[in-house]
Amino acid sequence: xxxxxxxxxxxxxxxxxxxxxxxxxxxxxxxxxxxxxxxxxxxxxxxxxxxxxxxxxxxxxxxxxxxxxxxxxxxxxxxxxxxxxxxxxxxxxxxxxxxxxxxxxxxxxxxxxxxxxxxxxxxxxxxxxxxxxxxxxxxxxxxxxxxxxxxxxxxxxxxxxxxxxxxxxxxxxxxxxxxxxxxxxxxxxxxxxxxxxxxxxxxxxxxxxxxxxxxxxxxxxxxxxxxxxxxxxxxxxxxxxxxxxxxxxxxxxxxxxxxxxxxxxxxxxxxxxxxxxxxxxxxxxxxxxxxxxxxxxxxxxxxxxxxxxxxxxxxxxxxxxxxxxxxxxxxxxxxxxxxxxxxxxxxxxxxxxxxxxxxxxxxxxxxxxxxxxxxxxxxxxxxxxxxxxxxxxxxxxxxxxxxxx
Amino acid sequence: xxxxxxxxxxxxxxxxxxxxxxxxxxxxxxxxxxxxxxxxxxxxxxxxxxxxxxxxxxxxxxxxxxxxxxxxxxxxxxx
Numbered sequence: 001x002x003x004x005x006x007x008x009x010x011x012x013x014x015x016x017x018x019x020x021x022x023x024x025x026x027x028x029x030x031x032x033x034x035x036x037x038x039x040x041x042x043x044x045x046x047x048x049x050x051x052x053x054x055x056x057x058x059x060x061x062x063x064x065x066x067x068x069x070x071x072x073x074x075x076x077x078x079x080x081x082x083x084x085x086x087x088x089x090x091x092x093x094x095x096x097x098x099x100x101x102x103x104x105x106x107x108x109x110x111x112x113x114x115x116x117x118x119x120x121x122x123x124x125x126x127x128x129x130x131x132x133x134x135x136x137x138x139x140x141x142x143x144x145x146x147x148x149x150x151x152x153x154x155x156x157x158x159x160x161x162x163x164x165x166x167x168x169x170x171x172x173x174x175x176x177x178x179x180x181x182x183x184x185x186x187x188x189x190x191x192x193x194x195x196x197x198x199x200x201x202x203x204x205x206x207x208x209x210x211x212x213x214x215x216x217x218x219x220x221x222x223x224x225x226x227x228x229x230x231x232x233x234x235x236x237x238x239x240x241x242x243x244x245x246x247x248x249x250x251x252x253x254x255x256x257x258x259x260x261x262x263x264x265x266x267x268x269x270x271x272x273x274x275x276x277x278x279x280x281x282x283x284x285x286x287x288x289x290x291x292x293x294x295x296x297x298x299x300x301x302x303x304x305x306x307x308x309x310x311x312x313x314x315x316x317x318x319x320x321x322x323x324x325x326x327x328x329x330x331x332x333x334x335x336x337x338x339x340x341x342x343x344x345x346x347x348x349x350x351x352x353x354x355x356x357x358x359x360x361x362x363x364x365x366x367x368x369x370x371x372x373x374x375x376x377x378x379x380x381x382x383x384x385x386x387x388x389x390x391x392x393x394x395x396x397x398x399x400x401x402x403x404x405x
Numbered sequence: 406x407x408x409x410x411x412x413x414x415x416x417x418x419x420x421x422x423x424x425x426x427x428x429x430x431x432x433x434x435x436x437x438x439x440x441x442x443x444x445x446x447x448x449x450x451x452x453x454x455x456x457x458x459x460x461x462x463x464x465x466x467x468x469x470x471x472x473x474x475x476x477x478x479x480x481x482x483x484x
Contacts, residue, residue, distance in 0.1 A: 058424075062424075063422075063423060063424045063446075064441070064443070064446060067446070067449070124455070124461075126448060126451055126452050126455065126461075127452045127455060127456065128452075129448065129449050129452050130445040130446055130447075130448040130449045130452075131449075
């Protein structure tokens with residue numbers, strides 16, 4: 001089995017447009033959440049959202065390249081450019097090697113709505129334009145990135161709800177471990193617009209603490225009242241250790257373990273058993289003792305049942321071992337299809353810079369979160385191994401364990 | 406709309422959408438070569454003309470209208 005290492009990262013999120021800005025935001029405990037009046041006018045129960053600008057790629061990409069890209073593909077492009085640059089990979093390398101692409105994405109609502117509106121109004125499908133079909137498909141991120149960067153390995157979108165980004169990294173690691181790919185560009189992307197999450201708002205999943213946007217996402221806190229939607233994109237470059245050494249790449253981490261499971265239960269309510277099995281599988285495959293885990297990046301989205309059940313699962317596996325557990329969603333909101341990938345990067349940035357970002361708004365624990373070590377203030381700490389959870393609708397679970405290199 | 410107004414409007418919207426200088430759009434210039442259109446972006450040009458002038462180019466029209474001059478004439482005759 002090949003060892004799988006991380007040689008590059010890139011991110012575009014509400015915490016910053018590159019790794020350095022995001023590192024600073026994590027360190028400072030800055031929230032990326034705002035109140036969006038337009039959503040209120042659209043009938044949203046909660047107008048809270050993460051805020052990030054859509055990148056202007058006019059100078060970097062031709063019209064023919066941009067016209068097929070919805071918002072989340074643009075986020076993913078920016079993140080991938082940064083990741084490739086940090087991994088010391090240029091176009092010549094991509095042209096002369098088989099590089100794969102696995103990216104998490106599970107919706108592209110905005111282009112679908114725009115095309116349907118046009119069809120209903122004009123009754124003429126030509127007026128949808130040439131870009132609409134390519135922007136509308138779930139695989140829009142991978143099809144766009146693959147054509148822009150001329151990648152020739154696996155080209156696949158992973159749609160695993162809010163665990164999409166984690167599964168993309170985990171599956172990329174499996175392909176490399178088994179010698180099927182030397183390098184895979186992995187990540188997760190999430191569109192940020194009202195149409196993509198209006199129906200999510202409709203099931204009362206979002207926090208309505210609209211008078212205090214930065215206090216609305218409060219994972220594990222007793223008074224949490226729902227999640228805040230976010231988004232952006234995050235890319236990591238995975239490759240075999242041998243390949244990285246051969247080309248003199250900067251090796252910054254190693255993917256030790258990927259655990260996964262399904263709950264086989266309710267479509268929206270998570271349970272405890274499924275996440276436990278995901279955690280245990282990741283630990284077993286990583287071959288590490290749980291006491292080696294120096295930080296746990298929780299999935300915790302700030303929903304009542306989700307955070308409670310994750311706290312129970314973590315306690316079940318880790319017991320009274322006092323490893324810091326935080327949810328970076330307290331700063332970013334829930335980045336959904338992107339979250340598994342972005343949270344690996346957030347954790348990597350903390351690991352590389354010897355701190356654990358505060359779990360914002362953790363003011364009072366509940367019965368289950370009280371059993372965990374959840375810092376509400378930033379902790380200055382060196383650690384060399386972290387575990388990151390991602391759980392999604394339909395009961396899909398993923399856990400990644402990454403070691404410092 | 407006069408023919409001159411039509412030409413000005415057509416050049417303006419085509420140059421903006423396909424990101425070329427208006428100066429390269431001349432009556433004798435080849436549309437596909439000038440705007441760098443492939444089979445997909447040709448659809449965008451057809452949609453743009455329809456949205457702007459309410460004139461639809463069908464499949465056979467697209468293959469016969471090769472220059473901007475021919476396009477101006479095609480639109481003008483159907484306004």
